[in-house]
Amino acid sequence: MKEKVIFIGASGFVGTRLIETAIADFDIKNVDKQTSHFYPELTAIGDVRDPDTLDSLFESCSTVVLLAAEHRDDVSPTSLYYDVNVQGTRNVLAAMDKHNINNIIFTSSVAVYGLNKTNPDETHPVDPFNHYGKSKWQAEEVLREWYGRSPETRSLTIVRPTVIFGERNRGNVYNLLKQISSGRFAMVGAGNNYKSMAYVGNIVAFIKFKLQNVMPGYQVYNYVDKPDLNMNQLVAEVEQSLNKKIPSVHLPYPVGMIGGMCFDVLSKLTGKKYAVSAVRVKKFCATTQFDATKVHQSGFVAPYSLSEGLDRTLQYEFVAVKKDDITFVSE
Template sequence: MLLLLTGSSGYIGSRLASRLNERGHSVFGVDRKQYNGNFFSDTTTGDLLEPSTLERTNLNVDCICHLAAAKGDWGISEEEYYRDNLEATRAIIEAGKDAGVKDWVFYSTVATLGPHHAPVDEGADFNAINPYGASKADAEKLFHQLASEDPEARVLIIRPSVVYGPGNPPSTNIYRLVDAIYNRRFAMVGPGDAIKSTSYIENLLAATIFLMERMERGVQTYIYVDEPALTTGTLVERIYKLLGRSPPSWHIPLSVATPIATVSDWTADFTGIDLPITAARIEKFNRSTNFDASKIREDGFEQPVSNEDALRRTIEWHLHHEYGEPLPAEA
């Protein structure tokens, strides 16, 4: 099969391309950043909203996997989210339609559904609380429109949660958490009872390929998160244990931490520096993101890596990659 993968130099995209190539597929990539992995048949460097980029991109493919997106918790404007997540999606859909592409894979996000204490599944209504989730929800609607106009189209929408694992970028949540705990810059804010659904990179890739091999006409939407979901308190305790350290026995109340973080926000806005503590990150850490991914498991998918092994592999990579240290023997 011939596939085009947008966002091909990204953390997920480059690894998905490698897995697809291993299965005998020819993968073409397009991204703003150049990435020349030997598992790509060819790559194009450029912005999807620049006509010249798509003119230089191989669209004569069987399937387009659209992963390119703007994501972050600091420094991205609402306008940028809608430009990169909605308008770029519109551009690739139109280009793909003109080229006769029938199969589509779109990486959306559980952020389209907003935070929940009780686990919600694919039937929940859109309830995004930030521009990232809202722009992704609007992009999903474009794919539904595509399928309604073309009865032969097959669209797979995958909604992962926080993605992490070996090689995760410094801007990602788990990386920051491990780094802060290792460097003794972490303070537990809040009681630690918020539920956090996460998606280990190897599990997400396995789920993606599992679903791609079972695509049907119309739109199929799947949440993917690892099971079981952990509380922030449990996640922090496990990281401390894997680092060979004792977790703190106290926490800072939200009522105390939030005003301090607000001052940090003002400083960041004034200096243009992405500071490690922001009000948004504290709020996010204490907000439950609980999702039900039983649909894919009922279809026969089995999570290949347990939560315990996933976190162990991630921290082992982090220690070796960042600090040249092995995982403690007692971990």
């Protein structure tokens, strides 16, 4: 008999790939406020903000994987970050306690470290700069408090991924790859800033690895596919994958920020959301490089290199003929 696990928030981008990766080895139930496009038969409708729906779904489960989160840059009102990411975590843990479930894997974020830090590892001081990062850190604190009440029997794994990309995702990396591949791309700054990234096929493989190796204790891991690329190297990867020359245009950082602020004003005036904003320009030009030594010394072997993940994504999105138009929106 397969071990029964509950994935919370697995109708989205990462969760869909996690189900695909783990379904052969586990008896999976997906709890989400939206039905899964690909696994509706495994999905029960539930919301982490509603404790009653959680209580009714957690019976006979051994491990919970908590993926659900408010994560976009433009969530309004900002209280939603805390209602979902923090109070939602409390509600999940309360339901787990009622059903004597002692194992949880939680997807946090490298956003807890803040911007422009020097290759932080898991022991680096936190300094989140936005509500998403702050709410994820608060959720981690809630989880550590829960673990600390019974460390002999409980298992807590916190995974802090960097930005995740892959097939079907519609987030910042996809938007960047689309702009680069179109040839209408303007680099803001010199392009020497490094970007840690994670291919979705690897992050879900790591979560499955932790599901297969549950033991009492507390562990936290940064997840990054190494080696990191700077922006100029990323452009070169796109050129190689698509076999095309990408024109190189560089804009000074102040010009890029002014452009982002103009889009912010336009967004407020029109009520529309745009792909360009001051926050996104700031994030684009920042060095977001993180130490992932711990995860790659844990016994886990990533099934794809970063270059392979980029190539698979680029070929799927911009070369292959698609069978459907199902996509997932994220950052």
